[in-house]
Amino acid sequence: MADFDYIIVGSGSAGCVLANRLSADAGSQVLLLEAGGSDRRFWIKLPIGYGRTYFDERVNWKYETEPEPAIKNRRSYWPRGKVIGGSSSINAMVYCRGLPSDFDDWRQLGNAGWGWTDVKAYFERSECRVDASGKAAPGGPLHVSDVSNEMHPLRRHYFAAAEEMGLPYTDDFNGPNPEGVGIYHINTRRGVRCSSADAFLRPALGRANLQLETHALVRRVLFQGRRAVGVEYEQHGRVHVVRARREVILSAGAINSPKLLQLSGVGPAALLRQHGIEPVLDQPAVGGGLQDHIAVSYFYKATEPTLNDQLHPISGKLAAGLRYVLSRKGPLSVSVNQCGGFVRSRADAPTPDLQLYFNPITYSTAPAGKRPLMNPDPFSGFILSFQPCRPLSRGRVDISSADPKTAPSIRPNYLSAEQDIADVIAGGRFIQQMARTEAMRRLIKEAIPPYLDGMTDEQIVEDFRERCGSVFHPVGTCAMGPDARQAVVDSRLRVYGLEGLRVVDASIFPTITSGNTNAPTIMVAQKAADMILADQKQQDVA
Known part of the structure; x- marks a missing residue:
């Protein structure tokens, strides 16, 4: 012993x-x-x-x-x-x-x-x-690495939409002003x-x-x-x-x-x-x-190339792999969660109550049981996601x-608090508003079902119940x-x-x-x- x-x-x-x-x-x-x-x-x-x-x-x-x-x-x-x-x-x-x-x-x-x-x-x-x-x-x-140089250029549309909505921009979620939209820093060392x-x-x-x-x-x-x-x-x-x-x-x-x-x-x-x-x-x-945090994603086809175009074809996977081997850079060197933010769903919220994610990739057609990140869709697409920050x-x-x-x-007992339901509605409405900005309308070729744009409060909650998942x-x-x-x-x-x-x-x-x-x-x-x-x-x- x-x-x-x-x-x-x-x-x-x-x-x-x-x-x-x-x-x-x-x-x-x-x-x-x-x-x-x-x-x-x-x-x-x-x-x-x-x-x-x-x-x-x-x-x-x-x-x-x-x-x-x-x-x-x-x-x-x-x-x-x-x-x-x-x-x-x-x-x-x-x-x-x-x-x-x-x-x-x-x-x-x-x-x-x-x-x-x-x-x-x-x-x-x-x-x-x-x-x-x-x-x-x-x-x-x-x-804690700033990988903004490796972010997909699609991010400019996300930041333009945020600016239309009057959201602040932050260059560091871990800095003195963490509220707003920006690029996530990640735990990597030289790729x-x-x-x-x-x-x-x-x-x-x-x-x-x-x-x-x-x-x-x-x-x-x-x-x-x-x-x-x-x-x-x-x-x-x-x-x-x-x-x-x-x-x-x-x-x-x-x-x-x-x-x-x-x-x-x-x-x-x-x-x-x-x-x-x-x-x-x-x-x-x-x-x-x-x-636990739970989130839902909304999928869109894009009017310009996204990571799908790079990583769906075998040739694209091989090219990304070769770039990573030679330089430790490119899409394989970063997280799929590229941009996002901490925002207030309403002006009178005392603190940011939503965390956002903007990912220049979709995997809506990935086979069940497969990790979606390895199966991007065969068309240009992107994701808008939200999670309520502080569930009760x-x-x-x-x-x-x-x-x-x-x-x-x-037993997580999800959505058992009334405020959590209200936060889900607020999050759905927030993404609706973002998708309706001029910047996003230029980027969105078409929404992939289910269609958030026409949902009522009740439908937002129902859709969330059907599709939400843990953020772990x-x-x-x-x-x-x-x-x-x-x-x-x-x-x-x-x-x-x-x-x-x-x-x-x-x-x-x-x-x-x-x-x-x-x-x-x-x-x-x-x-x-x-x-x-x-x-x-x-x-x-x-």
Whole structure:
């Protein structure tokens, strides 16, 4: 039985940061456990390759929700990274901190130290900002690249339409003025994906005090009374037990962290007993609070060439591939999510309430079961999409078996809040207005059904229910809060009612942020590392 100071479960966006920061102290022994395997894969490193990893069970948990009544009893597919780097190895690489008001809301909910002025420096600590010429500014290890030079020229129509609507333009969604339309910055380094593993873990792996174990599925956290003292994990058919002298830290993500807590006896007592698990702590909040962004896309045929024209023909794919090999540039070096923005659906909205996407590609005719990114349509086309920024609906993640290899039950409870329905209508009306601008009318050859232009409010909602899908931003299932009866962790991310156990990942978000969730997850880990080290220093002094 091996002993470590810290055991980190999950080498995803947060776990890689923690492994780096905690192992920087040569006196601490750190173990990082990852259920998946190596991220040294071509389709992970190639930016547009996430279309291939989308259904790849070798690197992806491939979760599905339960049938959701509000979206026509459809199941929602939720890819989650099962690989070194976690979901930062298979995501679309968009780097958005979120809006300052997101974090001020966290603080106002009673989470001291989590307002915008508190967390801004933790974002900056990670970021290496790279301008459009490729010049990197001094900063952290995570490359945040301005890839505007690689954006498709179709973007000029989108920005012209936004200008007609009076929308502001921003050159940096992570800058001092994030509101408006612009080009998404992404996590690439010289045309190659820069995951949390690339930025934080790989530089630390040479340290003798950091041990990484892959294909290590953690079965449960081990307790002595109410103190976490280690974990049990399975690797290549053998069960191992390791002990933690200081802390066990769950960074397994918004699905697997609550699942692991419940498997370990921390969760709703009735649920645990139903599966033959003796409760260590009856905590109904574990698994609750689930939030996610859902979006819908509207498809249009274009009057001028789009990425479809480049990437649909085999010859075009080969040309794009050759360009990428020779220069690390071109459409394969960027995300399909090229432009977008954070906008207000109405003038009196207190903060931006919609996130937009403008993609110079369509895949409306892609065969079912195929990742659309690899099957662009045989005609010029583009997409306008929206997602409500701050949905209020909350669902749950719960174990469906005591077997750690069984997927949990995921119930997002989409559109259960009345305000979320109003936001869907506002989003549909906003895209209607954009499509009717002179700039867009020049670009649109014809709309592809269903036709948004003539829809009533009721039809907008009905269409959304039929076609909306997750944007893969699950959060909140081990939420932070000041009340131990309603939250799972305190403002220092310690699990209420237990000792030696923290959760550090997107599951601690008290409310979902307005945009993509990878950047704030990395921020959470940076801040958590400071708190863990400070708490340990205080204990050592005492």
